[in-house]
Amino acid sequence: xxxxxxxxxxxxxxxxxxxxxxxxxxxxxxxxxxxxxxxxxxxxxxxxxxxxxxxxxxxxxxxxxxxxxxxxxxxxxxxxxxxxxxxxxxxxxxxxxxxxxxxxxxxxxxx
Amino acid sequence: xxxxxxxxxxxxxxxxxxxxxxxxxxxxxxxxxxxxxxxxxxxxxxxxxxxxxxxxxxxxxxxxxxxxxxxxxxxxxxxxxxxxxxxxxxxxxxxxxxxxxxxxxxxxxx
Numbered sequence: 094x095x096x097x098x099x100x101x102x103x104x105x106x107x108x109x110x111x112x113x114x115x116x117x118x119x120x121x122x123x124x125x126x127x128x129x130x131x132x133x134x135x136x137x138x139x140x141x142x143x144x145x146x147x148x149x150x151x152x153x154x155x156x157x158x159x160x161x162x163x164x165x166x167x168x169x170x171x172x173x174x175x176x177x178x179x180x181x182x183x184x185x186x187x188x189x190x191x192x193x194x195x196x197x198x199x200x201x202x203x204x
Numbered sequence: 205x206x207x208x209x210x211x212x213x214x215x216x217x218x219x220x221x222x223x224x225x226x227x228x229x230x231x232x233x234x235x236x237x238x239x240x241x242x243x244x245x246x247x248x249x250x251x252x253x254x255x256x257x258x259x260x261x262x263x264x265x266x267x268x269x270x271x272x273x274x275x276x277x278x279x280x281x282x283x284x285x286x287x288x289x290x291x292x293x294x295x296x297x298x299x300x301x302x303x304x305x306x307x308x309x310x311x312x313x314x
Contacts, residue, residue, distance in 0.1 A: 135293055
């Protein structure tokens, strides 16, 4: 068990809608990273939050945004959903040696 | 831009074989490299972490090596078992960004 939880487990939305995904860590670490994993591909880095500020971003448009709260839980928000946004969304927090520990993911389907 | 490649994309072996999975990256300025296992539809389970200053790490039947100058890492699995069947992913950390390969899908036949 990594102690990283994500909700919801599955989600179905339609094109143009907005979605919010959530992540929390038992350890309450001050750093969280979000990833998108399309079917058959490796995870793609979306962004990282450190102490409530964005601290590194991958090649994703601004309609992907995030929040980190004082208790270090985090949200990923995606606006104007597109069919290609259908994927497994993963969050991760670092361990003692800066390894990444992942949550179980949220499966988003956009119709 | 960092690119991570894993070869082969898929591998099927009989139980008991020793096997090697390969990971290559284009920019050697990495902070660390991590190997993961992913079961279908699940999150990633960390297997081994190699810091940029290290050459290898071992955990049970798994051994990972890192040759930063040549941009390569290998994951060696000894005496494979059907329970090892999964997708294996490598990832490199560069500054505050993380880059993954597309994985090697391993099937170990009983």
